[in-house]
Amino acid sequence: MSQIPEKSKVSAAKVNQDLPNELTIPVERQLTEPYLQIENVNKVFGEFVALKDIYLNVYPGEFVCLLGPSGCGKTTLLRIICGLETQTSGRIMQGGKDVSQLPPQKRDFGIVFQSYALFPNLTAEQNIAYGLENAKKPKAEIRQRVTELLELVGLEGLGKKYPSQMSGGQQQRVALARALALSPGLLLLDEPLSALDAKVRDKLRGEITKVQRRLGITTVMVTHDQSEALAMADRVVVMDKGYIAQVGTANSIYQYPQSPFVANFIGVMNFLEGVIIAEKQIRCGNLTFNVPQNQLSVNQRAKLAIRPEDIQVVFEQTNNKTENTLTAQVEDIEFLGSVYRLTLNPEGDAKESLIVEINTHQARQLDLNNLQSLNIYFPPEQVKVF
Amino acid sequence: MTVTSNRSPISSGKIKPITTSEDWIMRGLLLLGTLWLFVGVVFPLYPMLIRSFYDSNGSWVGLSNYVKYINTPSLSVSFFNSFYIAIVSTIIAVSLALIFSYALTRTAMVGKPWFKILGMLPIYIPPIATAIGLIYLFGNKGLVTTGAFGRLPTWDINLYGANGIILGEVLYVFPQALVILTTALSLTDARLYEAAQALRTSPMRTFLTITIPSVKYGLISAMFVCFILAFTDFGVPKVVGGDFNVLATDIYKQVIGQQNFSMGATISVFLLIPTVFAFVIDRIIQRKQTALVTAKAVPLQPKSNPMLDGIMFAFCSLIVGLILIVFATIILASLVQVWPYNFQLGFKHYNFNNVAGGGYNAYWNSIVMSLYTALLGTIIVFIGAYLVEKGKGLKWLRSLNYFLSTVPLALPGLVLGLAYVFFFNNPSNPLNGLYGTLGILVICNIIHFYTVCFLTASTGLKQIDPEFEAVSASMAVPFYKTFWLVTVPLCLPILLEIGIYYFVNTMVTISAIIFLYPAHIPLAAVAIINMDDAGDIAPAAAMSTLIVLTSMGIRAIYWWGTKGLRKRNQAWLKRS
Numbered sequence: 001m002s003q004i005p006e007k008s009k010v011s012a013a014k015v016n017q018d019l020p021n022e023l024t025i026p027v028e029r030q031l032t033e034p035y036l037q038i039e040n041v042n043k044v045f046g047e048f049v050a051l052k053d054i055y056l057n058v059y060p061g062e063f064v065c066l067l068g069p070s071g072c073g074k075t076t077l078l079r080i081i082c083g084l085e086t087q088t089s090g091r092i093m094q095g096g097k098d099v100s101q102l103p104p105q106k107r108d109f110g111i112v113f114q115s116y117a118l119f120p121n122l123t124a125e126q127n128i129a130y131g132l133e134n135a136k137k138p139k140a141e142i143r144q145r146v147t148e149l150l151e152l153v154g155l156e157g158l159g160k161k162y163p164s165q166m167s168g169g170q171q172q173r174v175a176l177a178r179a180l181a182l183s184p185g186l187l188l189l190d191e192p193l194s195a196l197d198a199k200v201r202d203k204l205r206g207e208i209t210k211v212q213r214r215l216g217i218t219t220v221m222v223t224h225d226q227s228e229a230l231a232m233a234d235r236v237v238v239m240d241k242g243y244i245a246q247v248g249t250a251n252s253i254y255q256y257p258q259s260p261f262v263a264n265f266i267g268v269m270n271f272l273e274g275v276i277i278a279e280k281q282i283r284c285g286n287l288t289f290n291v292p293q294n295q296l297s298v299n300q301r302a303k304l305a306i307r308p309e310d311i312q313v314v315f316e317q318t319n320n321k322t323e324n325t326l327t328a329q330v331e332d333i334e335f336l337g338s339v340y341r342l343t344l345n346p347e348g349d350a351k352e353s354l355i356v357e358i359n360t361h362q363a364r365q366l367d368l369n370n371l372q373s374l375n376i377y378f379p380p381e382q383v384k385v386f
Numbered sequence: 387m388t389v390t391s392n393r394s395p396i397s398s399g400k401i402k403p404i405t406t407s408e409d410w411i412m413r414g415l416l417l418l419g420t421l422w423l424f425v426g427v428v429f430p431l432y433p434m435l436i437r438s439f440y441d442s443n444g445s446w447v448g449l450s451n452y453v454k455y456i457n458t459p460s461l462s463v464s465f466f467n468s469f470y471i472a473i474v475s476t477i478i479a480v481s482l483a484l485i486f487s488y489a490l491t492r493t494a495m496v497g498k499p500w501f502k503i504l505g506m507l508p509i510y511i512p513p514i515a516t517a518i519g520l521i522y523l524f525g526n527k528g529l530v531t532t533g534a535f536g537r538l539p540t541w542d543i544n545l546y547g548a549n550g551i552i553l554g555e556v557l558y559v560f561p562q563a564l565v566i567l568t569t570a571l572s573l574t575d576a577r578l579y580e581a582a583q584a585l586r587t588s589p590m591r592t593f594l595t596i597t598i599p600s601v602k603y604g605l606i607s608a609m610f611v612c613f614i615l616a617f618t619d620f621g622v623p624k625v626v627g628g629d630f631n632v633l634a635t636d637i638y639k640q641v642i643g644q645q646n647f648s649m650g651a652t653i654s655v656f657l658l659i660p661t662v663f664a665f666v667i668d669r670i671i672q673r674k675q676t677a678l679v680t681a682k683a684v685p686l687q688p689k690s691n692p693m694l695d696g697i698m699f700a701f702c703s704l705i706v707g708l709i710l711i712v713f714a715t716i717i718l719a720s721l722v723q724v725w726p727y728n729f730q731l732g733f734k735h736y737n738f739n740n741v742a743g744g745g746y747n748a749y750w751n752s753i754v755m756s757l758y759t760a761l762l763g764t765i766i767v768f769i770g771a772y773l774v775e776k777g778k779g780l781k782w783l784r785s786l787n788y789f790l791s792t793v794p795l796a797l798p799g800l801v802l803g804l805a806y807v808f809f810f811n812n813p814s815n816p817l818n819g820l821y822g823t824l825g826i827l828v829i830c831n832i833i834h835f836y837t838v839c840f841l842t843a844s845t846g847l848k849q850i851d852p853e854f855e856a857v858s859a860s861m862a863v864p865f866y867k868t869f870w871l872v873t874v875p876l877c878l879p880i881l882l883e884i885g886i887y888y889f890v891n892t893m894v895t896i897s898a899i900i901f902l903y904p905a906h907i908p909l910a911a912v913a914i915i916n917m918d919d920a921g922d923i924a925p926a927a928a929m930s931t932l933i934v935l936t937s938m939g940i941r942a943i944y945w946w947g948t949k950g951l952r953k954r955n956q957a958w959l960k961r962s
Contacts, residue, residue, distance in 0.1 A: 084856050086403045101404045104859035111860045117853035121875045130871075131861025182861060 033096065035060045035218045036081065036186060041090030043076055043242075050076045052242045054090070061216040063209065065233035067223055069265065072239040074222045075190060081220060082109045082188055095185055110179030114191040116171045118163040124150070124174045125159035131182045149177040152211060169200040176208065180215070187212065189221035193228060205232055226266050230254065238262050260386045263305050270311070270354045272304040282385055286348045289324050290380040303386045308341065308357040310382035314375040315365065324378045328354060330371050340368065344376070408864050409779065416783050419770045423790035425817070426833040427797070430809035434801070437651040437808055451652040464631040465656055471548065471632060472617035475555035479616075480608050482556070483563035484601075486705055489698035491571040492597075494690035496699065502568075504706040506561045507713060510937040512894035513558040514621030514914050515930030518923060519712040520545060520554055521626065522719045527726050529715070535726060546628030554622035557712060559612040560705075566611065570604025571597075576686040603675045610668040614661050618798030620897045625918055633657045634897070637800050641901060651808070654801045665796035713934070720928035735928040743916040743925075744908025749932055752910035755827050756892040760885040763832040763839065768881060771843035772869065776855060795837035799897025806830050807901050822904040834898040835891050839884045846880035847873070879952060886944055890937040 034057035043051040051073045058064050066074040079085040081092060083104040092100050099107050118127050125146050132142045150159050153173035163171050172192060179187060192208070193201045209232050212219050223229050229236045230250040238245045238253060238261075246253055246262045257263035260271065274284035276296045282289050282304050289304055296302050314325055328344035331353060340363045344354045356376060358366070366374070441447045455461050489495050490502055508516065523530050524545040533540035543549050574597075582592045598605075620634040627635055633653055641650035721731040738745025774788045794802070810821040820826045850873060858868040874881070896911045903909050910933050917926040 082860065083403065084859070087401050089399070089401060100401050103403055103406050103409070104856065105406065105408065105862045105864070107860075109860055111857060113853045113857070115851050115853055117851045117857045119854065119872045121872060130858075131863060134861060134863040134867060178857075179860070184860075 032060055034058060034093075035062075035095060036220070037091075037093035038077070038081070039091045039093065041077070041080060041087045041092070043073070043080060043085070044088045049242050051080070051087070054244060056237060056244065056247070058218055058220060060218055063212055063219045063221070063232060063234045065221045065223055065229040065236045066239060067226060067229040067236050067265075068239035068245075070224060071241075073242040074224075074239050077239070078188055078190055078220060078222045081186075082111060083107050108184050109186040109188055110182065110184040111188040111190065112172070112175045112179045112192045114194050116163070116175040116195075118171055118174055118178070120163050123160050123162055124155065124166070124177075127163070127174055128159075128178045128181050130178065135182065145181065149181055152180070152214075153177045154207065167200075168196050169204055172196065172204060173207075176211065180211075180217070185218065187217045187219040189219065191222055191224070194223070194225070201228075208232065230266070236266075238265060240265075257305075257384070260303055260305065263384065263386070268308050268355060269305050270308065270352070272352055272354075274302055274304055276300045276302050276385070280380075285351075287326055287346070289378055289383060291383045291385050292381060294385050296385060304378075305384045305386060306378055306382055308355045310379065311354065311356045312377045312379060313356070313358055313362060313366070314377050322377075324380060324383075325375055326378075327373055327375050329373045333368055333371070344374075347373075408866075411866065412773070412777055413780060415769070416773050416777060416780055416787065419773055420783060420787055420790070422766070423770075423787065426829060426836075427790055427793050430802070430805035431797075433808040433812065434651050434654060434805040437648055438655055440648055442646055442648050451648055452655075455649070455652055455656070460631070461636060461653070464633050464636045464653075467548070467630060468617055468632040468634070468657075469660070471551050471555060471623075472613050475552050475559060475616040476609055476612040478552070479556045479559045479612050480563050480567075480605070482705060483560055483567050483608065484605065485698075486702055487564055487567040487571050489702050490568055492686070492688050493695050493698050494688050495695045495702065497702075501702045501706060504709060505564050505702070507709050508557050509561045510890060510894070510934050510941070511557075511713065511716070512621060512896065512911050512914065512930060512933060513554060513619055514625055514896060514911065514918070515716055515894075515927070515934065516557050516712060517550070517554045517622045517625035518719070518914070518918065518927050518930055519716040520550055521923065522715045522725065522927070523712065524550065524553075525626075532726070545626055547626075547630040550626030550628070551623050551630065551632070554626060555616040555619060557709065558619060558622060559615045560709075562615060563608040563612050566604050566608040567601065570601040574600055574686050576684040579686060603672060606671050607668060610664045614664055614796070614798075617664075618657060618661060618800065618897070620800055620900070621915075624915060634798070634800055637804070638900070641804065647804075647808075650804060654798075654804055657798050658796075658801050661798055662796045669792070716927050716934070717931050719924055720931045722924070725924065735924040736932075738913075738925055738929070741917050741922040741925045742920045743913025743929070745913070748908035748913040749910045749929065751824075751907050752893055752933070753936065755824060755831070755907075755909065756889045758824070758828045759831040759892040760888040762828060763835070763888040764881055764885045766832060767836060767839040767884060768843050768874075768877070771840050771847055772873065775844050775847040776852075776865075776869075776873075778855075791840040792837050794833050794835075797834075799834055799895060800900070802834055803830060803898045803901045824907060827899055827903060827907070827909075830898050830902055831888070831892045831895065834895065835888060839887060842880060842884055842887075843877070846877050850876055879948065882944060882948060886941060889940055893933050893937050 036056075036058040038054055038056040038058075041051055041054040042049070054077060056064075066077060068074050076085060080087045083099070083102055083106075087100070090100075091098060094108065118124075119130065122130065128146050128149055129142050132145060137145075146159065150156055153176050155170060155173050155177070158166065158170065163174065166174070172195075176192075189208070193204055196204065205228060221229075221232065230253075233250060235247060236250055236253050237247050240261050246258045248256075253262065253266055257266060257269075260269075263269040264271075272284040272287075274282045274289075276294075276298050277283045277288065278298060280291055280293060282291050282302055284304055291304065326346050326348065328346045330342060331345050332343040334341040334343075339357045339359055342356045342358065344356055346352075346354060354376070438451055439446060439448060441451070486501075486505055490498055490505075495501075511519075520528075522528055524543050525531060528545070529535075531540060531542050531545075543553075545553075578596050578600075579592065582596060587595070618634060620638065623630070623632045623635045624638065633656055637650050637653045637657065640646045640653060719725060720735050721733070722728070723730045723732055723734060744751075770787065770791060774784050774791070777784055797805075806826065809815060810817055810826055812818060820829070854868060854872060855865055858865065858872075894911055896915060899909060900912055900915070903912060910929055914926045914929050914933075917923070917929065
């Protein structure tokens, strides 16, 4: 580790500084050596810095999601992991071996692409057997393995079909079976569900994780869909503009976002601009809020952040305003099925509108049709400042 | 965290992936491909350019050949003649093709499939055969000129000269423009038109603001292609040019007539410069093109409009009628015993024993040459395009390969053929042994038609998922196995298409091989010239008929033979 520049060591460490350790890496995994280690990886395309000082450990059997908006470098990182691209500098260790300079053929991974990349002139079986045949495995063994894999992905009896005769979901399963055929140490999924429609996507989400758990295969998935990442991954790596913004379990990232970017990218977040006026107080316009302990200094400009579901509606029509409570005009009401999403304009100087989610039960109490304004409360323990 | 262990430190230097045997195979093939293009395209041009600075005795004369050319009015006038012919033919052919292709793609006119096939008919007719057909129609004893021998009013169009050349060139380049414009017009998005309708746009404005911009690049491309073809064509002016000299016939006269290779080389440069210029401008313009049509585009279903459909039907019938009349006249001329005295039909002229040109021997040689060209050309072009499109690493070499593959389009056949003579006929060239063999004819033909085939193959390869190679690599399958097991089967229709293109074009070509063919390998298309020179026009028409029927026959066999294949391929390529 001595060669790692001091600066990046800090940035790597800083990412998870305030978090309880168990929220970032599941306990049992802290005891083992990582299977995949990405160390100080940089990638530069001409002038453009695609990846900057990337450090990441992936533990055996872990399902890690690289999540971020398009252009954040997540796909580039995946392609570097498997050797389809070569990093400008830095090291990739897989299974304790430095694979940085190996071409993809010499590495140990299976991959599923968004386009499936199934060979259209070969049947599902032939696609799955493609790598096995090249490895000159005996015919009987290949046949058995293909049957096994078809069963694993739930495509029994469909082996003789051509990709064009199958639905998108079925093609994706064939691609998964093909990626698993050679029993690789590492499974890579590049936006595997993006080309499918919503219903199929939800179903396959569950099935992919089931297969992954069953085989215990170390998996790295790239996605831009936060709900997909939160639902499937053991740990989520949020990326932005070529760097890692935050690493942690779905829960820790949602509950303890480390930056406005992460807060806004994962789920919905309300922001109010303000100034820190005391150790645990922020003033936004003419409103003052109590907030948790933070490292920001007094008089510093800051942002108050709170999730829509954390804002509470105050039902008692009391005139004496308590702390962290404000009155807001209702601008818009959106019905989303199980919840209502209200857009509110807070009274006072704050220019930002707020989004609040209330459940149907609360909505019934509120008489939404004639709702003009309402009082809302920001529980201090749910408020974050950046 | 538990990262630390006794591993070597991370090197701060740039990471270079190790080179595998696969990479070496790829590089080796790429180098071989580059070498092939250098030998086929670049090296031969050098001795030709140099030759234009020497006189017939081999002494250095600097620019005096050029000075002499410019100062000899009988020579330099051809330069302007060629321009005149090319520009007029281009304007006429592209205008006609634009209307024709619009009728094919955007109207509900009846008989569209037939018009499509018949509009393409001239592709199978060598330009020289078209010219012979024109002689029998508009020549001194032609059907039209004599008013069907007195039965109808006479009409003399003064065939021999500019009129005849333009008429012949228009027929020759029309299908080329038609292919480009039909493709451009069929790539559209119906939703654009629906949006225009919803915004209550007049049909004229819709045409000017949606249709024309969407075919702009196709139109420009068609114009340049037609210009180059008409500017450099040799067959038509040779037969119906009369005293109207153009550059192509001048080169022929200098080289074959006067054995003045230096002046031939000089005129070749005059022929080459405008062609290269047109090629470069077209490339620059096409580079600006961006895809207007996405994968989600909705195809346009033309609605019926009786008035427009009727006019278009009449127009297309007229064009197709003219093509068919010329074609029928060639066949008729080959069958008539003694034009215009004895109109009994027979196969007398198909007995080539008493005429120049080599007869059936030449015909057979042409078929053999075309088959070799089709087979080897398709393999070389496809592998070349694969390496450029799907290869990895050595980006500069792949770019160079791409560039060299597009250059042949800018090389007129006569220039290429003459350059090959200078290059391969040099005893100090290690490839000298090829000179005077079938091999060099095949190589010359492969290079002559290389660009179109290369671009066809590239386009096909671009449509194949770029992740196939990545997936194969993840399964440790080398690229050449995937090439053979997946890429080739998927591209089979394209491969066959390229093969047919090579066959047909090699059958009809004259310009590239006229200086190159050895006496012991007579060729069919060249035989037409020789018979025409000797005044044996009816046997020339007979040979033309044989060539046309052979090309069409091959196309028909291909059509029937690949029905099942196409069906299967459609199923593969269909996306859910």
